[in-house]
Amino acid sequence: MLSKxxxxxxxxxxxxxxxxxxxxxxxxxxxKSENISIKFLESILLLLRHSxxxxxxxxxxxxYYLIKDPKEINMAKVYRILEGPIALLPCASHNFYEPxxxxxxxxxxxxxxxxxxxRDNTLRILENNSLADIAF
Amino acid sequence: MLSKxxxxxxxxxxxxxxxxxxxxxxxxxxxKSENISIKFLESILLLLRHSxxxxxxxxxxxxYYLIKDPKEINMAKVYRILEGPIALLPCASHNFYEPxxxxxxxxxxxxxxxxxxxRDNTLRILENNSLADIAF
DNA sequence: CTTTAATCTAGTAAACCGATAGGGTAATAG
DNA sequence: CTATTACCCTATCGGTTTACTAGATTAAAG
Numbered sequence: 001m002l003s004k005x006x007x008x009x010x011x012x013x014x015x016x017x018x019x020x021x022x023x024x025x026x027x028x029x030x031x032k033s034e035n036i037s038i039k040f041l042e043s044i045l046l047l048l049r050h051s052x053x054x055x056x057x058x059x060x061x062x063x064y065y066l067i068k069d070p071k072e073i074n075m076a077k078v079y080r081i082l083e084g085p086i087a088l089l090p091c092a093s094h095n096f097y098e099p100x101x102x103x104x105x106x107x108x109x110x111x112x113x114x115x116x117x118x119r120d121n122t123l124r125i126l127e128n129n130s131l132a133d134i135a136f
Numbered sequence: 137m138l139s140k141x142x143x144x145x146x147x148x149x150x151x152x153x154x155x156x157x158x159x160x161x162x163x164x165x166x167x168k169s170e171n172i173s174i175k176f177l178e179s180i181l182l183l184l185r186h187s188x189x190x191x192x193x194x195x196x197x198x199x200y201y202l203i204k205d206p207k208e209i210n211m212a213k214v215y216r217i218l219e220g221p222i223a224l225l226p227c228a229s230h231n232f233y234e235p236x237x238x239x240x241x242x243x244x245x246x247x248x249x250x251x252x253x254x255r256d257n258t259l260r261i262l263e264n265n266s267l268a269d270i271a272f
Numbered sequence: 273c274t275t276t277a278a279t280c281t282a283g284t285a286a287a288c289c290g291a292t293a294g295g296g297t298a299a300t301a302g
Numbered sequence: 303c304t305a306t307t308a309c310c311c312t313a314t315c316g317g318t319t320t321a322c323t324a325g326a327t328t329a330a331a332g
Contacts, residue, residue, distance in 0.1 A: 002224040003290065007236075007247050014246040026307070035238035040292060046309070058308045059300025075250060088138040100143075102171035110150040110270040111143050114211060117265075121257045129253075134246040139319065162278070176321055182280070195329035198278045 006082040008036045009044045010134075013053065013078065017070040017135040024056070024063030044082070051081045070135060076126035086126065087119040142218040144172045145180045146270075149189065149214065153206040153271040160192070160199030180218070187217045206271060212262035222262065223255040230259075 011034045016025065027045060031038045045064050048054045055067045066073075079086060080095060087093035091100050092115040103109050147170045152161065163181060167174040181200050184190045191203045202209075215222060216231060223229035227236050228251040239245050 001221070002247075002251065005290080007225065010247045010250070011245075024307095028307095035240070037292060039294085040290095042308080043292095043310095049308095056308060057300080058298075058306085059302095060306050061301065062299090062307050064308085085137070089143065090137075104171070109147075111138075111146045114146070114262075114265060114270045115138065117261055118258050121261060122254050125253055125257060126250075129250060134250045141319080160278095164278095173321060175323085178279080179321095185279095192279060193329085194277085194279050194327085196277050196331060198329075200279090 003083060004040075005044055006079065008034065008041060009048060009082040010075075010078065011036070012041065012045060012064075013048070013066070013073070013131055014135045016054075016064070016066045017073075017131050022065050024061065024065045026063040030064070047081065053078070053081075070132035071130050073131035074127060075129040075131065075134065076123060078131070079126050086123050087115060089115045092116045092119050139219060140176075141180055142215065144170070144177060145184060145218040146211075146214065147172070148177065148181060148200075149184070149202070149209070149267055150271045152190075152200070152202045153209075153267050158201050160197065160201045162199040166200070183217065189214070189217075206268035207266050209267035210263060211265045211267065211270065212259060214267070215262055222259050223251060225251045228252045228255050 012030050015030050015034060016022075019025070027042050028038055030036070030045075031041045034041075045054060045056075049056050049064065053067060053073060054064050056062070056064050076086065085093045085096040087096070089100070089112060090096060090098035091103065091106060091109070091112050099106065100109075100112075103112075106112060148166050151166050151170060152158075155161070163178050164174055166172070166181075167177045170177075181190060181192075185192050185200070189203060189209060190200050192198070192200050212222065221229045221232040223232070225236070225248060226232060226234035227239065227242060227245070227248050235242065236245075236248075239248075242248060
């Protein structure tokens with residue numbers, strides 16, 4: 001199940017992508033529009049800024065804004081930043097690989113085999129979708 | 137991420153499917169072979185029995201055994217029993233549908249749109265895989 | 273009938289994680 | 303200088319997962 005963090009993060013990105021101009025938007029405005037707790041959204045937007053998706057401006061007239069063109073924002077990258085690994089098991093992950101401590105032989109592990117197939121397909125979908133694809 | 141419950145459950149099913157005869161196997165034997173806590177595994181096997189995948193025999197010479205042919209065991213069903221919904225969001229689920237309380241319009245929700253696509257593909261993979269497919 | 277071996281059941285504790293709130297700091301515009 | 307807004311750190315509450323403990327129940331074997 002997707003965490004609320006990821007859900008809210010994508011919603012906020014979508015909200016920004018759908019705006020006509022790219023002037024800064026206050027956290028409170030996004031929070032109100034999307035029914036998200038301001039404080040929680042604050043931490044999410046901060047993370048998205050540190051990850052290079054958003055820019056921020058402090059003080060009067062400040063707020064958050066998209067740095068890149070929505071067409072250039074890859075949903076697989078967004079997912080990894082917000083949610084973490086795309087794979088359902090650490091041993092089936094590319095970017096977050098870790099061996100299972102209970103497995104004796106990874107090569108014959110049926111769970112891993114199945115979950116690798118699921119991961120490959122999920123990854124393909126996320127990589128083929130940009131923010132622009134899902135926002136419009 | 138997959139819970140250990142699901143991981144252990146599938147591992148146990150695989151272990152049983154790979155056996156040549158279908159005589160009962162004690163919990164302890166499965167637990168030892170797959171490095172799983174006996175008591176935790178016990179609760180998982182019980183669940184799988186109540187769901188119609190396993191049979192159990194009490195007393196001396198007892199244990200658990202597969203009821204159906206591994207070819208007839210659909211991994212989507214197994215997944216739903218052990219892990220729950222296949223969809224990453226309740227609003228994108230067939231069997232466990234629930235509307236989001238923060239969403240004003242489901243039709244224009246970009247997160248839902250993306251997660252429905254992911255779900256469709258994950259579901260297709262799980263349904264196309266039987267226990268026999270992943271065990272051998 | 274008695275013993276033994278196994279499943280079944282209930283309760284609970286520890287650990288972890290998600291979500292949120294509070295409060296103070298820093299930068300910016302007017 | 304003052305108001306506004308993002309930034310950052312800490313703590314808490316609640317739920318879920320994982321795991322363990324202790325006993326009850328059932329069935330086979332001798």
